[in-house]
């Protein structure tokens with residue numbers, strides 16, 4: 439599969455940053471459009487790339503998620519804030535012991551899953567916010583190995599957690615009880631499917647069809663893997679500023695992929711390009727630039 | 733390259749300064765005397781190997797080659813508070829080399845084999861990548877060539893390794909030979925105020 443860059447979403451023009459200092463997360467809304475997290479601001483972006491609404495958070499936001507009721511959850515240092523789609527604050531859930539730095543939030547049935555990048559684990563809570571168990575810290579490294587300081591995960595429709603362990607150069611899969619049920623990826627600099635450098639990939643998302651989409655740093659890239667963990671597509675370094683790291687990634691119902699350029703603080707949008715025969719083509723890197731690029 | 737003040741220049745400023753404060757009396761003199769002590773230092777915002785934003789270029793090796801001290805007075809120093817203890821540290825491994833059966837690159841980066849890699853705790857025999865590692869730089873071997881500094885720089889690493897002028901090794905030359913050669917004016921004379 440090939441992915442073409444179709445546009446760039448900036449703040450009032452593709453060259454203008456969406457945020458003053460930091461762009462940290464992108465979420466594709468089930469109803470269309472994006473939720474974009476940066477600085478201490480949440481921005482709702484419509485399908486045309488216009489900021490239709492924005493509001494402030496109490497602390498800098500690191501991630502967001504939308505639950506089944508449409509409530510927007512925002513992860514911050516030490517707490518989670520929830521908002522309705524108009525941006526009105528619903529609640530603040532503080533737990534300094536278990537929410538060191540919340541960098542991802544997910545839902546599995548009645549359970550809420552919170553990534554704490556400070557303690558390097560994913561925490562499971564019930565609907566009443568009672569802590570149930572931690573996931574990913576029953577290992578030799580006492581947690582996910584994330585030298586890049588960011589812990590990202592997604593939950594699939596079977597309730598399996600797919601989490602990045604960037605320092606081990608892989609994606610690990612866990613049951614809700616914390617048992618590792620699978621993993622894929624390995625270090626390498628020579629093949630496009632390899633994960634290079636000290637810690638890659640850094641961020642991920644899952645598509646409705648079960649594709650795993652990841653981003654990498656040094657040099658920045660986006661890769662798409664199919665359900666059997668085979669590399670499907672690859673976008674290389676010249677699509678992003680070479681100093682990007684921890685690039686957030688989201689995918690919408692149409693299969694369009696949104697990657698945050700964390701240096702320019704804009705969103706680069708990619709669309710899959712069907713081949714003429716209707717079948718997917720061989721993996722084709724669009725560039726070979728950047729340190730560590732095969 | 734800019735002209736660096738010589739030790740004589742610095743002494744001259746100090747003498748002139750002393751003359752002025754002497755007019756204010758002995759107490760003021762003792763309180764404010766600027767001494768001629770100083771040290772050559774590396775400006776991390778200028779050094780090619782350390783400064784952020786410059787990636788994808790070869791490390792500058794002038795600190796290793798230009799110093800009048802045979803092994804150079806410059807050393808790489810790992811700031812343990814910042815180091816990620818990465819399993820595959822790009823400052824330790826040549827990450828472009830072939831990957832071995834253990835999943836690790838087969839060649840080291842440091843041309844002088846000056847970095848030691850030690851597992852923290854027990855290594856998981858079934859999964860050797862499932863560990864953190866400590867990286868210690870052997871000062872008797874390091875010559876400040878900068879390769880590891882460039883490799884650990886953000887965003888590839890965490891920028892925990894920096895180059896420093898080791899004042900116990902530096903001869904404090906009037907005109908530092910590295911400062912004369914440095915293309916980015918990154919070697920500065922830091923004058924310390926003493927009272």
Ligand code: SF4
Pocket residue numbers: 585636810814815816817818819821822823824867883884888889890891892893
């Ligand atoms: S790359 Fe830098 S931060 Fe990572 S282990 Fe090596 S020295 Fe430490």
Ligand code: SF4
Pocket residue numbers: 807808841842843844845846847869873874875876877878879880881
């Ligand atoms: S500066 Fe050069 S010699 Fe010193 S530890 Fe780093 S790579 Fe080795």
Ligand code: SF4
Pocket residue numbers: 772798799800801804805806897901902903904905907908909910911
């Ligand atoms: S002052 Fe002399 S000894 Fe010190 S770093 Fe410069 S050239 Fe080397």
